[in-house]
Amino acid sequence: xxxxxxxxxxxxxxxxxxxxxxxxxxxxxxxxxxxxxxxxxxxxxxxxxxxxxxxxxxxxxxxxxxxxxxxxxxxxxxxxxxxxxxxxxxxxxxxxxxxxxxxxxxxxxxxxxxxxxxxxxxxxxxxxxxxxxxxxxxxxxxxxxxxxxxxxxxxxxxxxxxxxxxxxxxxxxxxxxxxxxxxxxxxxxxxxxxxxxxxxxxxxx
Amino acid sequence: xxxxxxxxxxxxxxxxxxxxxxxxxxxxxxxxxxxxxxxxxxxxxxxxxxxxxxxxxxxxxxxxxxxxxxxxxxxxxxxxxxxxxxxxxxxxxxxxxxxxxxxxxxxxxxxxxxxxxxxxxxxxxxxxxxxxxxxxxxxxxxxxxxxxxxxxxxxxxxxxxxxxxxxxxxxxxxxxxxxxxxxxxxxxxxxxxxxxxxxxxxxxx
DNA sequence: TTTGTGTTTAACCAAATGGTTAAACTACGT
DNA sequence: ACGTAGTTTAACCATTTGGTTAAACACAAA
Numbered sequence: 411x412x413x414x415x416x417x418x419x420x421x422x423x424x425x426x427x428x429x430x431x432x433x434x435x436x437x438x439x440x441x442x443x444x445x446x447x448x449x450x451x452x453x454x455x456x457x458x459x460x461x462x463x464x465x466x467x468x469x470x471x472x473x474x475x476x477x478x479x480x481x482x483x484x485x486x487x488x489x490x491x492x493x494x495x496x497x498x499x500x501x502x503x504x505x506x507x508x509x510x511x512x513x514x515x516x517x518x519x520x521x522x523x524x525x526x527x528x529x530x531x532x533x534x535x536x537x538x539x540x541x542x543x544x545x546x547x548x549x550x551x552x553x554x555x556x557x558x559x560x561x562x563x564x565x566x567x568x569x570x571x572x573x574x575x576x577x578x579x580x581x582x583x584x585x586x587x588x589x590x591x592x593x594x595x596x597x598x599x600x601x602x603x604x605x606x607x608x609x610x611x612x613x614x615x
Numbered sequence: 616x617x618x619x620x621x622x623x624x625x626x627x628x629x630x631x632x633x634x635x636x637x638x639x640x641x642x643x644x645x646x647x648x649x650x651x652x653x654x655x656x657x658x659x660x661x662x663x664x665x666x667x668x669x670x671x672x673x674x675x676x677x678x679x680x681x682x683x684x685x686x687x688x689x690x691x692x693x694x695x696x697x698x699x700x701x702x703x704x705x706x707x708x709x710x711x712x713x714x715x716x717x718x719x720x721x722x723x724x725x726x727x728x729x730x731x732x733x734x735x736x737x738x739x740x741x742x743x744x745x746x747x748x749x750x751x752x753x754x755x756x757x758x759x760x761x762x763x764x765x766x767x768x769x770x771x772x773x774x775x776x777x778x779x780x781x782x783x784x785x786x787x788x789x790x791x792x793x794x795x796x797x798x799x800x801x802x803x804x805x806x807x808x809x810x811x812x813x814x815x816x817x818x819x820x
Numbered sequence: 821t822t823t824g825t826g827t828t829t830a831a832c833c834a835a836a837t838g839g840t841t842a843a844a845c846t847a848c849g850t
Numbered sequence: 851a852c853g854t855a856g857t858t859t860a861a862c863c864a865t866t867t868g869g870t871t872a873a874a875c876a877c878a879a880a
Contacts, residue, residue: 421856439644440729443838456857458839516728519783523721524645526786534790541791558816563792564809567781575776578724578783581731585739586746587768604769611763612817626826648868661827663869821880828875837866845858850851 422460424450426471429461433471434513437520441468469532472521476533478511479518487544487566493551494610497569501609502602504573509598515574541566557613565613572605627665629655631676634666638676639718642725646673674737677726681738683716684723692749692771698756699815702774706814707807709778714803720779746771762818770818777810 428450432441443464447457461467486500508515522529545562552559576583576598584594633655637646648669652662666672691705713720727734750767757764781788781803789799 436729437642437644439642442836444836453858454839455841455859459856462839464838516725519787520721520725522784522786524641526790530786530790539791560809560813564806567788568777568810568813570784571776571780572773575780575783576772578780579727579775581727581735582724583772585731585735586744601769604765605773608765608773608817612813647866658828659869660829660871664826667869669868823878823880825878826876829873831871831873833868833870835867835869838864840863841861843859846856848854848856850853 421450421452421456424452425457425460425467429467430471430475433468434475434517437517438464438468438524472518472529473532475511475514476518476529478507479514480533480539484539488540493547493557494614496547497609498606501569501573501606504570505598505602505605508574508577509595512577512580515577519578556615558615560613565609569609572609576601626657626661629657630662630665630672634672635676635680638673639680639722642722643669643673643729677723677734678737680716680719681723681734683712684719685738685744689744693745698752698762699819701752702814703811706774706778706811709775710803710807710810713779713782714800717782717785720782724783761820763820765818770814774814777814781806 425446428448429441429446432446432449436442436445441464443454443457446467447454450457457467461470482503483500486496486503489496491499518529518533522533541563544566548557548560548562548565551557580594584590587594587597589597630651633653634646634651637651637654641647641650646669648659648662651672652659655662662672666675687708688705691701691708694701696704723734723738727738746768749771753762753765753767753770756762785799789795792799792802794802
């Protein structure tokens, strides 16, 4: 089975890499099998030899990428850290993840939009993210008067919005701020600090 | 020419309405001319009689919708209102616009993502949004020590993020918060207040 | 009644696309 | 040397899809 592994690892992986890029750039509808084959440096026949159909290949890519999209997020929010530290870690790590996968958010949200039920199931299976834990944590601090009144889910939505949106609207952001790719990435790095500060300033008393 | 007007207005408009819906739901790639014809209650031949090609029809819809996406925003930010009032009007109106066109953000950002240069040109033509005006306004207040230090463009990005994102991730948001369409819309209405407060709390001293 | 525009019907075309197949070649382990 | 899995080549198929065309029909204005 060593031969299998060796050649698999190179050919199958080349296909997966190519498919990832093509699907992320063009979406399921816009992607062409021929383009994937070309980018992988192999031919259509071999493509179908490994992954029987476009749908099969797409599902493979989608589920793989979807994992990244819901990152350690859950873990962080479930941890026992103080709220401000949770916020900082959460947003900082999320922005890092997106910086390393700039097309990720667009890809995932888009496919969800096209086919909500199916895609959400592929991401979460049956279990929902444990938002209640955060709700409790926030509610407790609000009650103690340690932070300004806000609902947990709203804080979550705000944090995620601030992290993800600039990547979703990246071409627009770059156009308006006249930044090139490099500068945009630097902007996002700085943003890790400013945006955390923005959120904390908003809720701290 | 009255006949033209009369029949035009009903048939052409039916097509435009149908096209808008189909394009917004499926994107340029995912949309089928036949589906548009069906939804409009007419046939493919008539479709091409009015709009010669898919691209022509798409361009028509896209430019129309793109106007809504960049709403009175510019006007508001250019006005002479106090900053906090600007913020409130801007975000409140933006959320209203999106509430009335829930697919708008997804549609526009998506097509921009697929073809940045072309689409941005269709939206803005040659002129860029006058972000400098906001930069100045914010910088002045920061210097006077009336608000916490923040860059104008960053404040803008944050505002837009907070307004748009929930609509972009709507299926996900609804899944996580267990809300139906009605409840989601109510959420967005409340959000007009909470999110404005969120931003103001963050920058005010 | 005639004429022209809007509209339908239905057949048709060419290109793109996902997918299949069979034959041949390569290379490596046995 | 043999066999097997990986790989290429190239032809091929069925379907979808954007788009066209021609003939007929409806109907209102002239």
